[in-house]
Amino acid sequence: MSETSTKLDFRVLDGILEQYEYKKSYLIAMLQKVQEVYRYLPEEAMTYIGEKVDGLSPATVYGVATFYAQFSLEPKGKYEIKVCDGTACHVRGSMPVLNAIRNKLNLKEGQTTCENGLFSLEIVSCLGACGLAPVCVINDKVYPQMTSDAISVILDTLLKEEGVA
Amino acid sequence: MSEDKKTLYIEGKEVEFTNEANLLEVIRKAGMNVPTLCYRPDLTSFGACRLCVVEVEYPNGRKMINSSCTMPPEAGIKVHLNTAKVRNIRKMVLELLLANHDRECTTCDKSGSCDLQKYAEEYGIKHVKQYAQRDCMVKKDESSCALVRDNNKCILCGACVRACDEHQGLQVLGFANRGSKTVVEPMAGRPLGNSECINCGQCAAVCPTGAITINSSQLDGVWNAITNPEKKVVVQFAPSVRVAIGEMFGLEPGVNSTKKINAALRRIGFDLVFDTNFSADLTIMEEAHEFIDRLQNGGKLPLFTSCCPGWVRFLETQHPDMLGHLSSCKSPQGMMGAIIREYVPQYYKDITPENLVSVSIMPCTAKKYEGQREQFKMADGRQEIDYVLTTQELGRMIKGAGIDFKTLEGEEPDSPFGKYTGAGTIFGVSGGVAEAAARTAYEVVTGETLKDVVINDMRGTKRVKTVELDLKGTKIKVKIVNTLREAEKCIREIKEGKADYQLLEVMACPGGCINGGGQPLSYNDSCIKEKRAQGLYTDDETGEWRKSHENPEIKDLYAKHLEKPNSHKAHELLHTTYVDKRKDCYISVGE
Structure with missing residues (x-):
């Protein structure tokens, strides 16, 4: 979250705030929009919203942003991988899938985004697709019945597309 | 209902x-x-x-x-x-809170006045070991000169978060994260000293534990100066201190301890004891004349009072475009600081500018910040006021010096700069500055003697009061607010051109300085504001003079040194400037 990492275009933020009429009841929707644009919530953006919207403060916006797991305070990757670890996925082997992804992308425990910024990894509780367990979602595309081998192939394909492999 | x-x-x-x-x-x-x-x-x-x-x-x-x-x-x-059931629940709550609490009580600033400590004792909590203990300590935030935050002591009761929002509308503090990771902190854990905090200390005033306390790092410096025979330590104390300090020694809230404080300060070792009430009178002389001048010569109106350092910082950080409305008068603390530096060495042979140490006792944590203002610096780089302590810290000094405050024989202050009028003393309560200013302005504008000095509509601890005054044909409207949540509404009114008043008095703390963040803890007494306010009103009623311009020492000061209110010399000593401080804190992002 260093200040030099992003140059925020505050006009974009103004646009989002205008869309939601600067109303504090739309805070979550605003934050979702900001995250859509930047792939995370830059600190300056949260401060800006806290200052501009009546009845909010930077600390309050930060409180909401850190309360919900859907918001990330660090930049997410170009490909957002969600590994479901709900009960059904867990018993059908989501952990080996998760470990395979970590190995492939060199992600240490606690690290969510890989160094080249291409991939970020998130564990979610349940995607509601228990019949397809274990499930992964990469940028809104659902991959059913994953195994460590299957996910490796998928990641290899994506890496090749990006010209990294 | x-x-x-x-x-x-x-x-x-x-x-x-x-x-x-x-x-x-x-x-x-x-x-x-x-x-x-x-x-x-x-x-x-x-x-x-x-x-x-x-x-x-x-x-x-x-x-x-x-x-x-x-x-x-x-x-x-x-x-x-x-009932047994209820007591068991309370005991378990206390044990769980203590398990997650940094139990270094003896070195905690709140030791002795901590509610968690008190209840643990009352409920006989002797074992908290069966629960997982707090294992990770976080660093204290000592970045603010007014307040210290120690999250290892926080029990997440949310009193500070509510106070900051509901009193000041600032929400500097908020809950961050979730579940067992929840903490109370400013935006993204930034240091308080770098935030939009106005240092009012209302968070510390409601904190039941040692999580937010007054920054008392200046206390050692004061003791060192007192015990150093080379130094001459001069002290002033504010209106509200006198009606609250007794609470720390078993006296009723509102009991006027002015003379006892004079005596206690001398007993501690202060060389000269002056009264900030004197400089409150001086403030009225300057501010009332500034107001009349703006009124008659088309200056910027409404005029904002400038005694409250929380309010001043609020304007400097949140509304720098409104600083032109703010009276150029220093606060009473600031005026007294300047007067002490300028004239005490002239009046007292053994005091020189070099050996003089200036201390003030305030009901207010924001006064610590005010004391460090760039504008209150002298040519040699030192501050006009060296140390600012709060009522609570004075209470601690009195106890530490082994003084029996309750039975202490009262004494008179030093002279000059020790006498005060009722107008000066009511500065401590919301509406008091306006009432004091009105008493002087009336006589200046009309040239007649004001017989009925009490303006009841300006009194009481209500958050908003509007009063119309008729100075023999000159009609003025005064708005009096306390808490910045209300002040913010006034700013909006003014920006929208809807303000029909010419004077705006603002005090950041609910009820005024009597309820300041540096006062003895009193959050369980819902009538505390009224009791302390009554103490000041009684002081006003029973005093010898009730109008600032009648104070003989004030008259003397103008006759000998300052010539007249708003003179060149008065401006040099008693007036100040304000700066846009928005860029000092993170809220200015994107501007």
Whole structure:
């Protein structure tokens, strides 16, 4: 979250705030929009919203942003991988899938985004697709019945597309 | 809500209630009490600490455990305050809180006045080992000169978060993260000193533990100066200190301890004791004349009072475009600081500019910040006021010096700069500055003697008061607000061109300085503001003079040194400038 990492275009933020009429009841929707644009919530953006919207403060916006797991305070990757670890996925082997992804992308425990910024990894509780367990979602595309081998192939394909492999 | 009297039973006693917001208030009005860490009469009920639980028995025989701070009173219920079940719950709550608490009590700033410590003792908590203990300590935030935050002591009761929002509308502090990782902190854990905090200390005033305390790092410096024979230590103390300090020594709130304080300060070792009430009178002379000048010569109106350093910082950080409205007068503390530096070495042979140390005792944590203002620096780089202490810190000094405050024989202050009028003393309560200014402005504008000096509409601890005055044909309207939540509304009115008043008095703390963040802790007394205010009003009534311009020492000061209010010399010493400080804190992002 260093200040030099992003140059925020505050006009974009103004646009989002205008869309939601600067109303504090739309805070979550605003934050979702900001995250859509930047792939995370830059600190300056949260401060800006806290200052501009009546009845909010930077600390309050930060409180909401850190309360919900859907918001990330660090930049997410170009490909957002969600590994479901709900009960059904867990018993059908989501952990080996998760470990395979970590190995492939060199992600240490606690690290969510890989160094080249291409991939970020998130564990979610349940995607509601228990019949397809274990499930992964990469940028809104659902991959059913994953195994460590299957996910490796998928990641290899994506890496090749990006010209990294 | 209806005003009908209904009854319920507390511990078997029939108790009447009307429109009390919650059961806890009914219990307290009946002369009983239950422990609580998070309930504050001035703030919304939060129900966080679960200590105020009581057992409620309904007429149909159903029994329930309920937190009394969130439960509205109901007719016919029987309330039991200390059943075995209730006591067990309270004990477990305390044990769990203590398990996650940094229990370094002896070195904690709150030791002796901590509610958690008190209840742990009252409930005989001797073992907290069966629960997982706090294993990770976080660093204290000592970035602010006014306040210290220690999250290892925080019990997440949310009193500070509510105070900052509901009193000041600032929400500098908020809850961050979730579940067991929840913390109270400014935006993204930034240091308080770098935030939009105005240092009012209302958070510290409601904190039940040592999580937010007054920054008392200047106390050692004061003791060192006092014990150094080379130094001559000169002290001033503010209006509100006199009606509150007694509370730390078993006196009733509102008892006027002016003379005892004079004596105690000398006993501690201060060389000269002056009264900030004197410079409050001086402030009125300058500010009333500035107001009349703006009124008659088309200056910027409404004129904002500038005595409250929280309010000044609020304008400097949130509304720098409004600084032109702010009176150029220094606060009474600032004026006294300048007068002491300029004239004390002239009046006292053994005091030189080099050996003089200037200390002030304030009811206010923001005064510590004001003391360090760039504008209050002297040519040699030192501050005009070296140390700013709070009422609480003075109380600690008195105790530390082994003085029996209760039986202490009163003494007179040093002269000159020790005499004061009733106008100066009511500075400590919301509306007091306006009332004092009106007394002087009336006589200056009309040339007549004002007989009835009390303006009742300006009195009372209500958050907003509007008063119209007729200075023999010159009609003026004065708005008086306390808390910045209300002040913000005034700023909007003015920006929208809807303000029809010419003078705006703002005090950041609810009720004024009497309820400042540096005053003795009093959050369980819902009438504390009224009691302390009454103390100042009585001081006004019983004093020798009631108008600032009648103070003989003020007259003398103008005759000998300053010539007249707003003279060149007065401007040099008693007036100041303000700067846009928005860029100093993170809220200026994107501008």
